Amino acid sequence: MENLIDREHEIQNLSDLVNSQSSTNKIIVLSGISGIGKSGIIEKFKMSKLISNDVITVKMNKSSVETIENLQYFNNIYKELEDFSIKNSSLVPTPTEYGIRNFGNLLRYVFYLLRSVLGLGDAEPLAEIGEESSIIRKKDYIIYLLNHSNIILNIDNIQNIDTQSFELLQFIIKNTKNKTFIFEYTLGEKEKTHFYNFYKELIDTGMTVKNFVVEKMDFSIAKSLAPKNNSFNFDVIEKLYDASQGNLMEIILANEQSKLNNSNINISINTLSIYEKYIIYIVYLHECRIDKNLLYLLCYQVINNHSLIEYFKSKNLEELIANLLNKNILKIDNNTFLSIHDSIKYELDKVKYDPILFCAYASIKRYYFEKLSKTNDFSILEQLLFLCMKFSDEELFSLLPRLKEFLNVTVKSS
Known part of the structure; x- marks a missing residue:
C-alpha cells in the first residue's frame, strides 16, 4: 500500500511539527483529497522512529451523520482509548480502574449511597462498564488518559464530525496539556467554506494549529503501487491519475481494462461477480x-x-x-x-x-x-x-x- 513508498519528506515534516516545542497543545490538520495518501502517511508516521509517542487512530467511515446528533465520533474516541488502556493496563488505568481511583467518583458514590439508605433514591454503582458510562465520565476519562500518557490522537474523516462530538472534542483539547492532535480532513466532500470554518474554530481554541497539505505524489514513484502486470497501459493510467488530481486508488486498482474517461475504481467494481x-x-x-x-x-x-x-x-x-x-x-x-x-x-x-x-x-x-x-x-x-x-x-x-x-x-x- 501507499504507506510503504516515498513520503519521507512528508514524514519528516510531520515529525518536526510533533517534536517542536510549544507552550500549548498542537493541532495538525492533515488535508487532501480522497485517496491522495493521508492515511498512508499516518501509518508510515506511526512506524517511523522519529517520534516516541503512541499514535491512536480513530477510524471514521460514516459519511452521513445528518440523521441525528449521535456523538459517534466522541464515542469512537472513547472506545479506541479504552481498547488502548486494556492492552496497556500496566501503563494506564482502564475506565473501570479510573472510576475506582477517582476521588470525585468516590465522593459521589458515598452521596448516592446515603440517599439510598435514607430512602431518597437508588445507590449509584462505583464503576460502570465502559460502554454504559455517561458522557461526563467518558469525557473525564479521555482527558485523564491523554494527560497521563504519551498519546497522539489521530481522527480520520474529521470533516464529518457531528456538532456535539466537536464541542466535546474542543473541551477535551482545552483541558489537556502538551498534547498533539491530528485530524485527517478529506477535501472535496464538503464545500471549501466548511474547511475554513472548521479551521477557524480550531484556531479559536487558542492552540497551535497547522494545516499540513498532502500533495499529489509524483507518478514515477506512485506507479509502483499498481498490481504487478506488464500488460498495463501506463500512459492511460497516468492520465487517469492526473485527472483524479492524485487519487492513488486509480493506480492501486489499475487493470487491463483501464481506459480514458472511465475510472479504474468504477471498472474494478463493475467487473466483480x-x-x-x-x-x-x-x-x-x-x-x-x-x-x-x-x-x-x-x-x-x-x-x-x-x-x-x-x-x-x-x-x-x-x-x-x-x-x-x-x-x-x-x-x-x-x-x-x-x-x-x-x-x-x-x-x-x-x-x-x-x-x-x-x-x-x-x-x-x-x-x-x-x-x-x-x-x-x-x-x-x-x-x-x-x-x-x-x-x-x-x-x-x-x-x-x-x-x-x-x-x-x-x-x-x-
Missing part, C-alpha cells in the same frame, strides 16, 4: 466498516436471492474475501474489521438500481430489525434510520415511535 458485489455492498451499507463475523452471518442469512443463498452455502467464504483483499477492493484491520476505501464508497454512492444492492439491503435491514426487537440500543435504531432513509423505505415510519421515545428520554435526562 455478483457474490463479490454482495459482500462489498454489505460492507458499504454498514458504513464502510464491518466486523468479519457479522459479514459472515449476513452472507449465510441471505434473503430474496436463491443464487446467492446456494453459493454461500457451498463455497468457501474465506477464499472469496481473500480474493477481494488481493484485488485491494477490501481492507482488513487487526484481522477483525473489513472495510472499503472512501474512493470506492463514493463510486458506490452512485449505484441506484443494482438488484444485488437491494438484496444486501434486505439482509442487513432484517438483521437490525430483529436486534431492535430485543434491545433499546440507540445505535441499532440509528443504523436502521440511516438505511431506511437511504433507500426511501416506508418502514422508516415504523421507527418513528422508537425515535420519539428515545428523544423524550434524552430531553428528560438532560
